[in-house]
Amino acid sequence: ATLGGDAAGKIFDLLDLRFNRVEGFFGGGKTEFDSLIPGVKLNASIGYGFSDSLVKYQLGGTYYISKTKSFGIGGNVYRKLDNVPDENYYGTLPISLMAILDKNDYRDYFLSTGWNLFVAVKPLRQLTTSLTFLNERQATMDNKTNYSLISRDKLFRQNPAIADGTMRAVRLDLRYGPQPAPFDLVSRNGFDFSIEHSSPSFAN
Numbered sequence: 001a002t003l004g005g006d007a008a009g010k011i012f013d014l015l016d017l018r019f020n021r022v023e024g025f026f027g028g029g030k031t032e033f034d035s036l037i038p039g040v041k042l043n044a045s046i047g048y049g050f051s052d053s054l055v056k057y058q059l060g061g062t063y064y065i066s067k068t069k070s071f072g073i074g075g076n077v078y079r080k081l082d083n084v085p086d087e088n089y090y091g092t093l094p095i096s097l098m099a100i101l102d103k104n105d106y107r108d109y110f111l112s113t114g115w116n117l118f119v120a121v122k123p124l125r126q127l128t129t130s131l132t133f134l135n136e137r138q139a140t141m142d143n144k145t146n147y148s149l150i151s152r153d154k155l156f157r158q159n160p161a162i163a164d165g166t167m168r169a170v171r172l173d174l175r176y177g178p179q180p181a182p183f184d185l186v187s188r189n190g191f192d193f194s195i196e197h198s199s200p201s202f203a204n
Helices: 005-014 092-102
Strands: 015-020 024-037 040-049 054-064 071-083 109-124 127-140 165-176 191-197
Touching: 005 015, 005 024, 015 092, 024 054, 040 071, 109 165
Parallel strands: none
Antiparallel strands: 015 024, 024 040, 040 054, 054 071, 071 109, 109 127, 127 165, 165 191
């Protein structure tokens, strides 16, 4: 059963809300369309960080070669909050709660602006794989808020700087299990594996 019923589940699917030390409160929305054009799935999201004063967005689509949607090609353009890879144990909701209550912001963040192209294959109902080429400008983000509901005198840990520049890479992603729950309400409901390669001699 979905949390709060089908209506609540649909609302969760549309909302994009979070809190962290580099954006402060972030509010936005996201949606998907899979019936506007036969064989094409479109996705879009947009939101605003109230402390860093930046609009983040993503617009993309997938064209499915087969009617079963087991093979597709697509791409995205975006400006988004990204994070240094971690174990993905904590989802967006618990990180936001820990940050706003006790200034314990688990992740280290940076800004990604660019595009990607991918091939997606779904050989089994719960197995999805994708091969992606990404081209993005990555930039350091600084702390922009020190707000907390409880720990008013405590300071957030500084967000570490990254090596600003253009990243071009190839990434392979594999997931076995159901799709992640809205707001990451279920912290670990599948097996995820990713490997990424980038080199100064590759794609300049």
